[in-house]
Amino acid sequence: MMTTKMNIELVKKFNKTSILRTIRDKEPISRSEISELMNLARPSVSDIVTELIQEGWVRELNSIKGGRGRRPIPLEINPDGKFIIGVELGVRRVEMILCNLHANILASHEFEFDNNQVTFILEQICSGVEDLIMKSGVPFNKILGIGIAMHGVVDPVRGVSILAPNLGWRDVSIAKEIQEKTKLMTIVENDCMCSALAESWFGLGKASENFVTLLVNYGIGSSFFLDGKIYRGMNNASGRVGHVTVSEEGPKCVCGNYGCLEAMASETAIVSMAVKRLRIGEDSILHRHLEHGLRIQHIYQGANLGDPLSLDVLKIAGRFLGLGVSHIINTLDPEAIIIGGGIVHAAKIIIPTIREIINRRVLSDKAKKTPILVSHLQEHLYPIGAATLILERCFQLPTVLQPSLFTS
Known part of the structure; x- marks a missing residue:
């Protein structure tokens, strides 16, 4: 019965x-x-x-x-019938949004931190949830849950950060802690996986069953959206394109290997390359920033002003990114590659350079024409992707093992 x-x-x-x-x-x-x-x-x-x-x-x-x-x-x-909170848990900064079902942002909250202690950061996130609800005026019972996007290896089923190297975290039960304090369902996922969800629901991947996101920020990550769903791999560790070797003579990467794509073409690598060339006396408008700390934004601005050094370091990074993208195309043959992260500020320089390498390195003539797109979601990509974690769960067809979130 x-x-x-x-x-x-x-x-x-x-x-x-x-x-x-x-x-x-x-x-x-x-x-x-x-x-x-x-x-x-x-x-x-x-x-x-x-x-x-x-x-x-x-x-x-x-x-x-x-x-x-x-x-x-x-x-x-009904876009305003339900709401979601999305959190980007970064290396030194947390961005939080409260959005509706169309990903329109009603309120935002952010904070920076130098203290990597788990308890401190999770408490700040919980306080941020209260701030978002107060700012937006959204009734608590209309909020579906909290999605959290973060770097490293994540177990989305248990909501555990298995390894977040840039925070020094191992086996942290993030979802359990936040859910207990906020009384809202909480889902945690790798930030690159979240980017694919954001693109598939609200971005350039809406009409595609097979695409790849390539995220270039302080590091480089990727996600594979294959046959209409995220491919996570057997150990939730897919998409580590940033740690493909593209130069055996390259510098040491944070992973311990040498010449990884991340060590050659991330924003961190671009800044490091520019600093070395400035210190040996190469002429550039970037010299005025060197004393107080050169940042990637200075290089993007320099490139827009036609500074030769800024343009050159970006083109070098673009060539290495082209190698990484060529590997992806030759391996997966996706419908499109969607570029996201801070590097989109240099898209006019980076994309043509990537395309040049693709034309030389990709084997199939048709595959050489794979669209290289620039994400429209840009600075809100990760928190929107985090919020989409909740939507994905709500729209997931129920089974005996994974019940729907709907009440009977």
């Missing part, structure tokens, strides 16, 4: 989530169109849609004009 009841509840949740997914994918769409498309009885569709409207997931639009009889009422996702 209990099994029968469970099966009935599971079917109901499955149909409810399926209808919600259909509305998102096909909006605007009417109840009758959903019924025909999903081969479900119209009364059942109508009952479930009524629930979704009452819960704030869906809203009705004005009825379609024309024709005889009762006019169908189109449905669409």
Whole structure:
């Protein structure tokens, strides 16, 4: 008897989530169109849609004009019916947003830190959650949960940071700690994985089943979106493109190896390259920044002003990035490569250089034409991706092992 009841509840949740997914994918769409498309009885569709409207997931639009009889009422996702908090837990800074179901940001909160202690940072994040709710005025019961994007190896099932080398963290139960304090469902994922989710829901990957993101910031990471879902690998360690060797004569990388892509073409590497050349006396407008600390923003600005040194170090980084991208294309043959991170500020210099290397290194003539795109999400890529973790869970079809988040 209990099994029968469970099966009935599971079917109901499955149909409810399926209808919600259909509305998102096909909006605007009417109840009758959903019924025909999903081969479900119209009364059942109508009952479930009524629930979704009452819960704030869906809203009705004005009825379609024309024709005889009762006019169908189109449905669409209600962007302000639910809200999510997205957190980018960086190396020295945390950015937090509260956004709606269309990823429109209602409030933001950020803080910097020098203290890498777990307790301190997690407490600051919890305080940030309170600040976001207060600023936005969003009722607590409309917030679906908190998504957290961070670097390193993450176990998304347990919500554990297995290894965050730049923070010195090992086996930190982030989700458990934050969920207990905020009373909001919390999901933790690698930041590069989050970038792929952000692109697939709200960015340049919406129409694609197979694409790769390449993120160039203080380090270099990547994520693979294959056959409509993130490929995480057997050990949640896929996408470590930044640690592919591109120069055996290159400097030592943070991973301990030499000549990794990250050591040759990250923003950190670009700054280091420029500093070395300035110190041996190479002429550049960047000299005025050297005494107080050269930053990557100075190099981007210098390149825009036509400074030869700034342009050259960026082109060198672009050539190494081209090698990394060529490896990706030759291995995975994706529909597109989406470039994100701080490097997008130099896209006009970097992208043509990457394309030159692709034309030399990629084997297939068709693959040489793989689109190299610049992310539109830019500075909010990671927190939006973190928020999308919650959406992905909410829109996931339930199974016996992974129940839906919807209540019966």
